[in-house]
Amino acid sequence: MPNAELKPSIRLALIALLLMPEKEITDPMLYERFRVRVAKAGRDVLGAAGLVEVVRRNAKGEVTKAGGTYFHQLTPEGRRHARALLAEPAPADAKGSVADVRLLYAIGKLLDRVIRDYGLDEERVFHPEDAGEPRPAVPVQQADGVEAEIMAAYANLSRQHGDLVSLVRLRGALSHVDRADLDKALKLLDRRRSIQLEPDPNRKALTPEVRTAALSIGGEDMHFITVGHR
Template sequence: MPKELGTAARQALVALMVHVKVASNPELRSRYRFTITREAREELEKAGLITVRKGLRNANFHELTDEGWAVAERELTSPPPAGLTAPWLLHYATLRHIARLSARAGYRLADVYAGPDGVEERIREAYSGLAKQGGDLVSLAALRAKLTDVPRAELDRILHEMDRRREIHLDPDPNRKALTDRAKEAAIAIGGEDKHLISIGRP
């Protein structure tokens, strides 16, 4: 654990590890009542432990680097920072227990925390990087190009599920004659109709 990291930066590492994928402060606040301060963000970014990019409405999106994951895992075997409140102390104790069990089983914590929500969050992240604002229509071809490591069948299954839950909107391209072969190949069939475009949120 780098000695120069302060308490807020160490807590941010733990929060991002638990969250697994890219996270904005609104997401962290909604799920964990926690936000990454500017000072902690700059500290972690300078140390090469996270990457930060701008998304919709100038929101910062944070993601652990490989070194960040390694340091976050070491954080769980380090004494907790001084001055933490009882909930944080309990959280550290729980994670230390998970870390010990994971090590015995031969797992990395990245494997333990990665769950079914991972691809959904990556879809939202990819969309936010392609859309100018929430509700914009983005081509599925462009979205798939951002998620080439996700198997086609798995991505289609998750898109179907997110559309069913009304978390995304999938639409056909109104100008079918102008569709490229790439756009046609990227389409997903729902209700017997090919959908070529995705939108998330509202303008």
């Protein structure tokens, strides 16, 4: 689902979920921090589009079909949508102060450009309070040579298993490896499903550096590497 089809309130909810450090987030948590709510209609849209996984939990934390509290968690696709929103202009139909809305979207666009231009780790940008936590080791099964170097570089560049790491940063960390050899190893690991290569959904904001670092698979340019899922 293109972001343009989402109502302003739903777009704000996606951005708010992106900025929350907790894995599963309730409406009260969103409202307390950002004065944002996910109404039933928005929850249904996000769930149907595969952008947010919604579960109900009772007081014991057990999943239930009735009663309890709704918990929201961004899916990998939802995270990509939320990141793409940072680079978009303020929606014309947004409610509230026009100046406030346009200013916030301008700040988001600036943040998006800084993250891209400097190849920053988004998790450390959005959740700096978690930066000091140890990273789980990334398995290096069935990998040697360049493949092992890729897995080791990913472990060093990511905060945790499942993070998206740009190919710009990966290539920078493995600049001593011939590009043809690196691309061959990346494609092999992707076919084995040892890694996943992902495209950047916001193609209009791609910098020349990002385009140059991209790896074409099946006619589609890939810009990120991840190991496992969020």
